[in-house]
Amino acid sequence: MPSRRLEENVKALTFDVFGTVVDWRGSIIREVVAFGAKHGIDTDPAGFADAWRAGYRPAMQRVRTEALPWLKIDALHRLILDDLLVKYDMRGLAEDDIDHLNRVWHRLDPWPDAVSGLTRLKTRYIITTLSNGKFSLLIKISNRARLRWDCSLSAELFHHDKPDPETYLGTADLLGIAPSELMLVACHPDDLRAARAAGCRTAYVERLLELGPGHPPPRVEEGEFDVVASDFVQLADRLGA
Amino acid sequence: MPSRRLEENVKALTFDVFGTVVDWRGSIIREVVAFGAKHGIDTDPAGFADAWRAGYRPAMQRVRTEALPWLKIDALHRLILDDLLVKYDMRGLAEDDIDHLNRVWHRLDPWPDAVSGLTRLKTRYIITTLSNGKFSLLIKISNRARLRWDCSLSAELFHHDKPDPETYLGTADLLGIAPSELMLVACHPDDLRAARAAGCRTAYVERLLELGPGHPPPRVEEGEFDVVASDFVQLADRLGA
Numbered sequence: 143m144p145s146r147r148l149e150e151n152v153k154a155l156t157f158d159v160f161g162t163v164v165d166w167r168g169s170i171i172r173e174v175v176a177f178g179a180k181h182g183i184d185t186d187p188a189g190f191a192d193a194w195r196a197g198y199r200p201a202m203q204r205v206r207t208e209a210l211p212w213l214k215i216d217a218l219h220r221l222i223l224d225d226l227l228v229k230y231d232m233r234g235l236a237e238d239d240i241d242h243l244n245r246v247w248h249r250l251d252p253w254p255d256a257v258s259g260l261t262r263l264k265t266r267y268i269i270t271t272l273s274n275g276k277f278s279l280l281i282k283i284s285n286r287a288r289l290r291w292d293c294s295l296s297a298e299l300f301h302h303d304k305p306d307p308e309t310y311l312g313t314a315d316l317l318g319i320a321p322s323e324l325m326l327v328a329c330h331p332d333d334l335r336a337a338r339a340a341g342c343r344t345a346y347v348e349r350l351l352e353l354g355p356g357h358p359p360p361r362v363e364e365g366e367f368d369v370v371a372s373d374f375v376q377l378a379d380r381l382g383a
Numbered sequence: 384m385p386s387r388r389l390e391e392n393v394k395a396l397t398f399d400v401f402g403t404v405v406d407w408r409g410s411i412i413r414e415v416v417a418f419g420a421k422h423g424i425d426t427d428p429a430g431f432a433d434a435w436r437a438g439y440r441p442a443m444q445r446v447r448t449e450a451l452p453w454l455k456i457d458a459l460h461r462l463i464l465d466d467l468l469v470k471y472d473m474r475g476l477a478e479d480d481i482d483h484l485n486r487v488w489h490r491l492d493p494w495p496d497a498v499s500g501l502t503r504l505k506t507r508y509i510i511t512t513l514s515n516g517k518f519s520l521l522i523k524i525s526n527r528a529r530l531r532w533d534c535s536l537s538a539e540l541f542h543h544d545k546p547d548p549e550t551y552l553g554t555a556d557l558l559g560i561a562p563s564e565l566m567l568v569a570c571h572p573d574d575l576r577a578a579r580a581a582g583c584r585t586a587y588v589e590r591l592l593e594l595g596p597g598h599p600p601p602r603v604e605e606g607e608f609d610v611v612a613s614d615f616v617q618l619a620d621r622l623g624a
Contacts, residue, residue, distance in 0.1 A: 278560075298557070318456060
């Protein structure tokens with residue numbers, strides 16, 4: 143249990159988004175299943191979702207190193223999708239249908255506890271995002287999913303990706319608070335460890351199904367983080383909100 | 384009347400805040416009146432409000448040129464307030480009371496039409512702030528006043544103040560849209576003219592009482608801006624929201 147002192151010292155919570163707030167994998171699987179049914183295509187929805195996500199960093203890298211013209215996030219997702227459609231032998235689709243599927247990234251659903259937990263946490267703390275995802279995508283996801291952040295922040299604003307300390311320190315600085323008054327909420331221990339090393343507080347939320355069943359849970363040491371919670375509702379309980 | 388085409392092309396509205404969304408002057412006057420009554424001090428609330436606001440830029444300048452240590456926004460407002468307390472002969476006050484008065488900048492009230500207009504506009508457009516005010520202050524004001532932006536943006540993020548084009552272009556870029564898909568909403572014609580010159584759309588909202596009664600309204604040419612509205616509710620009407 144966190145001490146009362148922790149609750150009093152923390153002024154703002156900043157949330158990792160993909161995996162921690164939204165169930166990106168489940169959302170994509172659901173849409174790929176529906177897409178396959180509609181178009182009479184036999185798909186591997188889970189493999190498709192994982193491959194799409196895994197393609198993000200290499201595609202970003204390709205844009206950088208091949209000096210491709212700067213791509214908007216939708217175009218970047220489309221670059222990966224076009225390869226996947228070939229790989230999964232999904233051919234002869236209409237452009238409108240492909241475009242709709244591509245925008246599934248705007249339609250990621252929050253975990254079932256996210257909105258109710260955030261609503262409670264917002265009564266006591268400033269709540270923000272801190273994601274390596276593109277700012278414009280965060281806005282679209284949050285708008286659709288009715289995630290009422292006090293503000294959205296993306297690593298993009300700091301010209302560094304997590305886990306670089308500039309991202310956590312930059313967040314605290316923008317919010318006008320000390321790093322020790324900022325708590326990162328995430329389901330990825332590495333992200334949390336970097337935030338802790340930067341002087342921030344940490345809350346580990348277990349999203350054991352982020353990568354689907356059969357994946358071992360991340361290894362976390364006892365007492366490694368200030369708070370451990372199974373979801374955002376329990377996090378609100380633990381943080382007195 | 385804007386054309387239907389304008390409504391369809393504009394994807395996001397970005398709002399000037401001080402004057403356009405919040406009635407900074409009226410809010411401060413109300414608090415200074417209450418403060419004076421509580422402490423038995425005869426004040427000049429309107430003069431006090433105007434002097435406090437007018438002191439902001441010189442104080443910022445002083446911090447920069449005298450290489451004062453970087454000041455948080457509350458400390459900057461306090462620097463000005465301490466001078467004003469002497470000037471207005473408001474002496475012998477307790478530190479807690481001065482500190483409370485200083486934080487009136489967190490408690491600025493929106494104009495009466497702001498929340499209802501924004502609620503309607505948000506159903507159709509992404510809505511954000513674009514203020515020269517400090518990011519942390521925008522968050523505090525919006526949180527208290529229940530202004531449900533899709534995101535808060537401050538000129539601070541772009542390392543330029545309005546009316547530099549980097550601020551308008553940077554906003555469009557972060558939102559992943561073209562400048563022509565972004566509309567600035569403001570009560571200050573100069574701000575709007577700069578946004579227009581940067582390729583953005585413009586909505587002039589008349590806040591004729593921003594500076595109190597007796598000030599002539601800003602000079603605006605017929606047809607100079609895409610939309611002219613008396614308040615945010617009329618703006619929602621005009622923009623089909």
